[in-house]
Amino acid sequence: MTATAPRARGEYAKSAARRLQILTAAVEVFSASGFHRGSLRDVAERTGLSQAGVLHHFSSKSELVAAVLTWRDEQAEGRFHDALSGVQWIRALVDLVESNQRESPQLAEMYALLSSEATSPEHPVHEYFTQRYVWVVANAREALERAAQVGHLRPGVDPASAARTLIALMDGLQVQWLYDRGGVDMAADFHRYAQSLFTVDL
Amino acid sequence: MTATAPRARGEYAKSAARRLQILTAAVEVFSASGFHRGSLRDVAERTGLSQAGVLHHFSSKSELVAAVLTWRDEQAEGRFHDALSGVQWIRALVDLVESNQRESPQLAEMYALLSSEATSPEHPVHEYFTQRYVWVVANAREALERAAQVGHLRPGVDPASAARTLIALMDGLQVQWLYDRGGVDMAADFHRYAQSLFTVDL
């Protein structure tokens, strides 16, 4: 990505388009096989390139998987805003689970696989997931605390514990869904638990 | 394992002891690296054998990982009995989470990693986990239904959904714990959710 010399606009666009093709193929590969088992050759074949061709755009496999996750985050961006009330933030989380299941199951699948794989400290995206869990759990806790301040949290609910539980539920339901895509309705179960935390309708 | 000729008792014991050594080493390797990235050479080194030596006792890597899971199940056996009441069954599940975290975190770690890895249908223990989720969710649901029959389930709790949620929580909390072993108390969060399902103390 780090351009070293000026180029015509057309060349950038062409390169960017190719990078998007590779990222799309990488999601397919990593979602099915994870990082270690998913191969660059497999990504290359789906893109219509050679393996060396892929490495022209992403200098290593590790850089590719990191780019995929960053790209995913950019796509999900804008769904959560600081201006939202606590209840609205949790509703946005429920909506995210629903839309993941319906519109981009493959992306969610990749996320589920990589988040377990990357628990190993040597994994190339270990740091990414470490920070991501800190961030998302903290945001969920703050949303629950805001809800508590306006009396919308059910009495006895501990915001910190409920925040960890909400995120854990997202991950755990995803795994069960991967084993039985017909028999598990992630979004419904997640919504049911989230609703149980509040005194108002989500 | 399949003995073809009679042997002295001592030889069996020696072989069985060696197999246990290998299984213990395999848990270490698979818990840290998963199935695909964990290598037989690594297992062999920890056992003090050569890679070929390991394959004398387990004819393939797939057979080894299957044996590890079976071995784990035998260890956990006896914790759940059909005679238990619904509430007692759920309490046994909470106790299992507590003892996993305290006594055998490595075993739990391996389970968490493999259960995600094996969502891929080609994975050698895919069938094992498919059947395991069916079994464990069904048992949890039946326990909740028994509790409902004696009026111990909180009104409005759906046994099927709560059963999926309980098991999902076990898996999801485990992942968060692997990223932050100091900041997450799996057992406490799990207990808190489980307690919220009942009108009596767990």
Place this chain on the structure above:
DNA sequence: GTCTATATACTGATAGAC
């Protein structure tokens, strides 16, 4: 920007000596 060819490193599994 993409290719072919290749260097280098591991992998699981087998053959056969001891």
Place this chain on the structure above:
DNA sequence: GTCTATCAGTATATAGAC
């Protein structure tokens, strides 16, 4: 029961032609 030696397969990454 354990070893050494080896095979065949696959992987990432690089070098250099076009």
